[in-house]
Amino acid sequence: MRDTAPHAAAPGRRTLLGRTGALGAALALPGLPGCSAGPESTIDFGGADGPDRTLTAVVGYGNDGSWDPTQTASAFSMAANHHIYEGLLDTDPVTREPYAALATRVPADPYATVWPFTLRAGATFHDGVPVTADDVLFVFGRILDPGTETLVKGFFATWLKEVRKVDARTVELVLAFPFPDGLSRLTLAKIMPRHVFSRPGAWEDAVRGRAIGSGPYRQAAHHPKSNTVLEAYDGYNGPRRAAFRRMNWLTIVDAAPRVARISGASAGAQLSDNIPYANIGRLRGGGLTVAGGAGMNNLFLMFNTRHKPFDDVRVRQALRYAVDSRQLVRVALKGHGTPASSFLNEAHPDHRRATTVYDHDPERAKALLRAAGVRGLRVDLTSVNVSWVVDCLPTLKASWDAIGVRTTLSPQETTAVFTRLDQGRDYQVVAAASNPNQFGLDADLILRYNYGPANLWMRYARWAGHPVARRLFRLMDRATREPDPGRRRAMLQDCLDVVAEQAVLYPVVHNELMTAWDPRLLTGLRAQPYPGINLLRARWV
Incomplete structure (x- = not known):
């Protein structure tokens, strides 16, 4: 959870931004629609019924931390990034077993010292630009660069020697020694568009909340200290398609209003993480599933x-x-x-x-x-x-x-x-x-x-x-x-x-961390043993 984290050699402005993501108002960044503040920032978008209704979720942690996937330990932004971005491989949120995400398959031999990956045909970023091997090299180049301060460097630098481009859709990861645990760590290297984040100031934009990936959901609006809206990306052709047309994730750090938001007949949200232990019985009595991890x-x-x-x-x-x-x-x-x-x-x-x-x-x-x-x-x-x-x-x-x-x-x-x-x-x-x-x-x-x-x-x-x-x-x-x-x-x-x-x-x-949801409305949910939520396998009942 945040609730902290990076890996860095010396303090500096980027480190400070990466740790705290201290923001004032909502973002208004190029290529990030709907990022204006306003009274609508926490409403439940969409109708109450039908397959296109909005899912409203409550996350019990702040959404004003860094959104840079190479840098963040924010529970809110990490959870959202798993829906917005993809790694070559991603992992099941509970078992952490790796599965092919942007890549077409998991390497057959986890003990090999060269892992080849072919990118999924037709994969595009949320601005419609195709994902290429250059984007993969761009992200791993940042992670392995000894002069760049990132949190995830500490999870890769000891065993990953280099990443080589074979052709426009194929890369090879060259390991310093056999390291099978590295397969599950590839989900931490979210592939980001080089044409967006190689521009001057773009990493600072990522810290502040700009997020453009190739995952099943695109960031439609971001209001620090309030909420973030995710919408299904129609161009996504990967293994875990969006089940919700629109999701409104509210950040509510204080326990009482968080519980109130999912309680009663007029509950404004369908699920919440970080459930206080004292409220478990009452929520279960109201028909909610409350499960721990x-x-x-x-x-x-x-x-x-x-x-x-x-x-x-x-x-x-x-x-x-x-x-x-x-x-x-x-x-x-x-x-x-x-x-x-x-x-x-x-x-x-x-x-x-x-x-x-x-x-x-x-x-x-x-x-x-x-x-x-x-x-x-x-x-x-x-x-x-x-x-x-x-x-x-x-x-x-x-x-x-x-x-x-x-x-x-x-x-x-x-x-x-x-x-x-x-x-x-x-x-x-x-x-x-x-x-x-x-x-x-x-x-x-x-x-x-x-x-x-x-x-x-x-x-x-x-x-x-x-x-x-x-x-x-x-x-x-x-x-x-x-x-x-x-x-x-x-x-x-x-x-x-x-x-x-x-x-x-x-x-x-x-x-134990507790998550609550309404089983009359949602299925496919599992409680995570870490902060945040993952809705890539969830759907409406």
């Missing part, structure tokens, strides 16, 4: 390791042992979560209980603080304002207060928190939500999402230069290159043990 979604704590005393691992561990995570699950999450026993959630196939597990142990926490020579500690806990994260804050404060740590809670808008981090401003501890499953399921990807040596998370934590961090990064690289699956898994688990012990950026709980 358990995965890597988590509440994490991140420490500024250059702000004393958080440079001392004993202090970080003390604050982790102090947290009553089981009480947090019971009270704030209403049972829809699990205390972290690893960086990976317990249902992950590569999960192994970490050598350091932060079970609630206030006496151990006090002893660690004494050993570190820390007395009278005061902590300012900065947090994002995601509704379920805010619900967790009182338990965090009570846990730290109980060991004599005077705690101040500072919840802020998510964009404000990460703007502050992007600017390199000082902080002590941040509590926020994260979910690497937005990008994929494999353990290497999940680890690199937060612990890539040059990504923003490590810059935020100021830890990348630490000797333990440098040893961790070397072990991660060796694990990525390890050809034996069993050995590779063990090496990655060893990396996760280091991450657990150091407690620089680490989950407190993994929680």
Whole structure:
């Protein structure tokens, strides 16, 4: 989820725009119709009945983050981009199995070091221009360019050596070593039109919301902090055709109005993600389906390791042992979560209980603080304002207060928190939500999402230069290159043990995300274990 993310070597204007996407009014960009502000920005377009009626969906996250597919970690824009753009391969939103999207087939041998791809005949972008191999090279060139700051670079640069053009509709991906997990990662390389985004200033336009792809839906209107409208693209000839003529996606971050929008006989929307746990029973009683997806979604704590005393691992561990995570699950999450026993959630196939597990142990926490020579500690806990994260804050404060740590809670808008981090401003501890499953399921990807040596998370934590961090990064690289699956898994688990012990950026709980929809109107929906929605297989009843 946003709720953050990029991969970059140094802060700058593009990085800041890419992280926060801070916008004022609605966009008015060339080639982006309907992008004017106005009172119609959140109405439910279309009639109430018939196959051409508008689907109205509520997304519980902001739509004012970056829309650049190579850069964004915004839950809203990533979900929308999966409908607007295509990769050579895309993945099922739940199983994450790859399927042919812009390419005509999945490579037969995932262990090969050259993967050939032929583009789908007749594929066009939403402005009618044909998709060609040059567009593929354009996007991968940006991703692999060492001088370009993108989030997705960290998911490709270790194993993808180059992309070669064979002819106008054929490319070859050349791998540095066999890496079968790379097939599912190709959905992160959304193919964008070179003739649009190679122009001066075009990447900034993408950050602000301009989106032109080859997928089944085109962006018809975009109103930051309000809504985005998607329309079926009649020129689409791929495998997952649009089932809705028009979709109006509303962004409603606050829990109460989000629930109200899908409640009752006059509900203004047919589905919503990010359902508060306290509302599940009432919504089910009103005839809605409410389903959960358990995965890597988590509440994490991140420490500024250059702000004393958080440079001392004993202090970080003390604050982790102090947290009553089981009480947090019971009270704030209403049972829809699990205390972290690893960086990976317990249902992950590569999960192994970490050598350091932060079970609630206030006496151990006090002893660690004494050993570190820390007395009278005061902590300012900065947090994002995601509704379920805010619900967790009182338990965090009570846990730290109980060991004599005077705690101040500072919840802020998510964009404000990460703007502050992007600017390199000082902080002590941040509590926020994260979910690497937005990008994929494999353990290497999940680890690199937060612990890539040059990504923003490590810059935020100021830890990348630490000797333990440098040893961790070397072990991660060796694990990525390890050809034996069993050995590779063990090496990655060893990396996760280091991450657990150091407690620089680490989950407190993994929680279940809830999605609600009206089964009398919609079918083909499945709850995702990460923020956002995917309607590529959904349809009207």
